[in-house]
Amino acid sequence: MQIAVTSKLDESFQPVPIPSDDDWLRSHKEKGQTMKAFERKTSKAVPHATHKTIYIQPIGSFDHPRVISFNVIIEFVRVFFPRCEVELLSTIDFSKDMKYREKDGIRQYQTAGFYKYLSRTRHKRNSRRELVCVAITMADIYVDEVEDWVYGQARIVDSLAVYSFARLDPLYPTSPQTLFSSPLTDEHRVIMIRRCVKILLHELGHLFGLKHCIYYICLMNGANNETEMDRQPLYLCPICLRKLYSTFHFNVCDVYEKFANICEKYRLEEEHKWYWKRLDCIQNPNK
Structure with a gap:
């Protein structure tokens, strides 16, 4: 593990760039999270x-030609968090707990309603097995009048999270009618798999205690916009990797190899190359 977080870092990781006006770090005063702070959390x-x-609790309709299969996304989760089991629950409809509003012709659901539902129905899940629960929806979501849309959100104290597919389609914000009639190209499918996986892994990272990363380009960077979201990689920086390892005690090389293989399977070529290159840095530190 020590080699994984110290060997040839400059070849694999880039520092967070100076934020532009619309970036997360320009509008959020993040202090960062050291290893000691993580351990105290x-x-x-x-x-x-x-x-x-x-x-994983799907909420609302997913009857859409451009939706990414839950089973694909779950494959990545199982490898990334190797000590966990992942169970997909039956899809349910929006409940009366879930407050919504109409904004610019789009129905948005408030994240608090999802938490209320997941908390109220916790007894229906297996309480002896449950570690965390994440709601997934095709609907757009918002927190309040300040955070008037989000890709996802985690409520760490309750071990609950929610995230939305709504803004992950490369054609967004095209009208729903256009989206429904547009075939899912291979290029768009790869983009959507990448985005769907990274947002879920990011929110799960929060539930496992990782705060937003301000040190390197990392899965745990905050994102205010599509550019930032797409800049987030599907890997953790050495600081965040060390935190996750302290909880899961996994074999880093084994996880990296399996993740590289899944990336290859679903044509995430950039990530596939990165993981194999990083593996070489770890396994051959003196080369």
Whole structure:
């Protein structure tokens, strides 16, 4: 593990650039999270005894020709968090708990309603197995009048999160009618897989105690816009990797190899190359 977080860092990781006017770090005063701060953090999910299951709760309709299969996304989650089981729950409709508003002709659901529903129905899931639960929806979501849309959000104290597919389609903000009638090209499918996976892994990272990263270009960077979201990679920087390792104690090379293979399977070529190159840096530090 020590080699993984120290060897040839300059070849694999880039520092966070100076934020532009619309970037996350320009509008959010992030202090960063050291390893010591992570270790002191008590409100984080830690697999223990039988509590090892990540529940995925789809909410609302997913009957859409451009939707990415849940099974594809879950493959990545299982590798990234190797001590966890992942279970996909049956899709449910929006409930009365889920407040919504109409904005610019688009229905947006408030994230608080998802948390209320997931908390209220916790007893229907297996409480002896549940570690965290994440709601997924095709609907656009918002937090409040300030954060009037988000890709996703985590409520760490309750081990719950929610994220939306709504803004992950490369054709967004095209009208729903146009989206529904547009075939999903291979290029767009790759982009959407990458985005769907990274947002879910990011929110799960929060539930496992990782705050936004301000040190390197990293999966745990905050994102205010599409440019920032696409800049987030599908890997953790050495600082965040060390934090996650302290919880899961996985074999880094084994996880990297499996993740590289999944990336190849779904044509995420950039990520596939990065993981194999990083593996070489770890396995051959003196080359």
